Amino acid sequence: xxxxxxxxxxxxxxxxxxxxxxxxxxxxxxxxxxxxxxxxxxxxxxxxxxxxxxxxxxxxxxxxxxxxxxxxxxxxxxxxxxxxxxxxxxxxxxxxxxxxxxxxxxxxxxxxxxxxxxxxxxxxxxxxxxxxxxxxxxxxxxxxxxxxxxxxxxxxxxxxxxxxxxxxxxxxxxxxxxxxxxxxxxxxxxxxxxxxxxxxxxxxxxxxxxxxxxxxxxxxxxxxxxxxxxxxxxxxxxxxxxxxxxxxxxxxxxxxxxxxxxxxxxxxxxxxxxxxxxxxxxxxxxxxxxxxxxxxxxxxxxxxxxxxxxxxxxxxxxxxxxxxxxxxxxxxxxxxxxxxxxxxxxxxxxxxxxxxxxxxxxxxxxxxxxxxxxxxxxxxxxxxxxxxxxxxxxxxxxxxxxxxxxxxxxxxxxxxxxxxxxxxxxxxxxxxxxxxxxxxxxxxxxxxxx
Numbered sequence: 001x002x003x004x005x006x007x008x009x010x011x012x013x014x015x016x017x018x019x020x021x022x023x024x025x026x027x028x029x030x031x032x033x034x035x036x037x038x039x040x041x042x043x044x045x046x047x048x049x050x051x052x053x054x055x056x057x058x059x060x061x062x063x064x065x066x067x068x069x070x071x072x073x074x075x076x077x078x079x080x081x082x083x084x085x086x087x088x089x090x091x092x093x094x095x096x097x098x099x100x101x102x103x104x105x106x107x108x109x110x111x112x113x114x115x116x117x118x119x120x121x122x123x124x125x126x127x128x129x130x131x132x133x134x135x136x137x138x139x140x141x142x143x144x145x146x147x148x149x150x151x152x153x154x155x156x157x158x159x160x161x162x163x164x165x166x167x168x169x170x171x172x173x174x175x176x177x178x179x180x181x182x183x184x185x186x187x188x189x190x191x192x193x194x195x196x197x198x199x200x201x202x203x204x205x206x207x208x209x210x211x212x213x214x215x216x217x218x219x220x221x222x223x224x225x226x227x228x229x230x231x232x233x234x235x236x237x238x239x240x241x242x243x244x245x246x247x248x249x250x251x252x253x254x255x256x257x258x259x260x261x262x263x264x265x266x267x268x269x270x271x272x273x274x275x276x277x278x279x280x281x282x283x284x285x286x287x288x289x290x291x292x293x294x295x296x297x298x299x300x301x302x303x304x305x306x307x308x309x310x311x312x313x314x315x316x317x318x319x320x321x322x323x324x325x326x327x328x329x330x331x332x333x334x335x336x337x338x339x340x341x342x343x344x345x346x347x348x349x350x351x352x353x354x355x356x357x358x359x360x361x362x363x364x365x366x367x368x369x370x371x372x373x374x375x376x377x378x379x380x381x382x383x384x385x386x387x388x389x390x391x392x393x394x395x396x397x398x399x400x401x402x403x404x405x406x407x408x409x410x411x412x413x414x415x416x417x418x419x420x421x422x423x424x425x426x427x428x429x430x431x432x433x434x435x436x437x438x439x440x441x442x443x444x445x446x447x448x449x450x
Contacts, residue, residue, distance in 0.1 A: 031068025033093050038063055041081040057080055107138040113148050120155045132159035146181025150190070153179075157193060161200075161271065164378030164426050170197040184224025188217060192231060195238045200209035200379050202429040204242050204249075211239035230284040233271030237291045240264035244294050247301060248345060258298045265295035282331040290336035297342040300350065311360060314343035318367055324374050333371050337380045341369035344387045348394060361391045373419075381419060381425050389437055410441040 042052040053060040056077045065071075070078070070093070079089045107116060116139035123131040136155030143149040143418035147185035153176040160169035173193050176182075182190075195210035214235040218227050240261045275281070296313065299305040321327050321336045344364040351357040365384050372380035392410065412420070417438075424434035 029068070031064060031066075032094055033095075034068055034070055035064050037082070037089065037092065041078060045081055050082070058109070070242065085177045105134070105138070107142045111138070111142060113139055113152070116142055117148075117152065117155070120152070120192060120289065124158060127162070129159045129162040132156075132162070140280050146179045147183060147186065150176045150179045150182045150186055154186075154189070154193070157197075161197070162423075164376070166197050166200045166379070166426060167428070170194070173197060184222070185227070188214060188223050188227060188231065189215075190277070192235055192238070193243075195235065199238055199245070201427060202245075204246050205435055207242040208239055208246070211235050211242065215239065229278060230275030230287075233268045233275055234284065234287055235266035236264045237272065237287050237294075240268060240291065241294055245299055247298065248349075255302065258301045261298045262295055262302070262304075265291045265298070269295070282329070286331060286335045289332065290338045293335070293339040293342040297345055300346050307346055310346050311343055314339050314346075315363070318363075321367065321371065324367075324371050330375075333375050334377055334380070337368050337371035337375075337377060340364045340371070341380070341383045341387065341411060344368070344391075348390060358391075361387070365391070378423060378426050382423050382430050383439060385420060385423055386430065386433055389433060389440075392440070398417060411444055412437075412439075412441045413444045 006366070023409070038052060038056070041047075042049060045052070047055070049063070050060050053063050056063060056074055058074065075089050075093075076086055079086045082089065084092075116135055120132055120135035120139055123129075123135055133156050133423060136152050139155065140152035143152055153172050155170040160166070160172060173190055177187070177190050177194070179254040189212055192214050193211050195207045195214060198204075198210060206448075215232065217223055218232045219236065224232075243257040243261040247254045247261060260288070269291050270290065271290055272284050276288060278282040291324035295315070296305060296310050300307050300310045317339055318336065319332065324333055324336075327333055341364075344361055345365065347357050347360045351360065365387055368380055368387075369384045371377070372384060420434055420437060424431045
């Protein structure tokens, strides 16, 4: 390491390496954060400040801008020096998970954790999701134990999930798992949520592994007491659905994955039904109905069920949601939306007649989109967009001239684009698909095609 360095503030030489200062907890000083990262990169690489400045393509006197807000090229070059990702550098500059959980107004003066948690619970029951996130964060700041902090973070994660912000929900759960003071039961619930959020985000391998850990913990009696109602059934269904997704996307282990998924669905369905009846938890009933549809898709994949028969069963179920707004109970709409997705998967894989496939896919994706819009379910929206792109590509490939029989050009209006952009924001793995949609479609602006 060079013995001649410069101070980041004035560029004067000093005879010691730059000191990497310990960051004050939850500091919002972006300039200080950037300065610390540059100092860390300098020490890590064994450079002088002048050498670091050259690597960053900056003047030694102006490595850290006065605003504290770096340009993108500086973030990219700094990430290369640190051997971090650009996202990791950005997260650190913004304060990381701690900043995410501590932003917003502080708790009201004199409010206890119990009072704030109760208010968050009421917001959750009323479907006031933004209030739930805010109150959960305030409760976390008022918490006096690790258990209270974890429970508050679970409230925040529930609020993010309900808004389709699955990446934030996942990050919140990971933060809760880092808390040292929590019960085994709470740990189990956190890991179950972790597996669930990984599945929603398309992180299939992670979901499969974490769900297996939860299942093994419950079965071995290491849950620290009776698990929450339906926990085993839900864990089984999460792992089964993750295997279902993997079976549909690869040929390497398709039969093994589909077979195991069916076994897990078979075990999960009666457990979810019993727990739903006993605990009266709508989410468990939704999970049960979804599991039945997922099992049907996998049975069709393995040739245990006729594709024609499977599609007939699915279309028969959809007779109940000709008018989705009239369905009672409304919370079952999500399950019907997923049945549409399972049906579309079956059609894409097994129906070779082009005209019939086109008609069936139109019915199924339109109904799924209608349900997703009605209940605000972003995971369903992501599947609808992906399936619509696959439908158009597959049917075009079946015609030598690249056309799709009986179809109109793909036209998106402003609401479509907003839905697409919102989906891209929530699902990192979907972003390239979203760009493909935008490049293939024609946009409507003020009634004119563009």
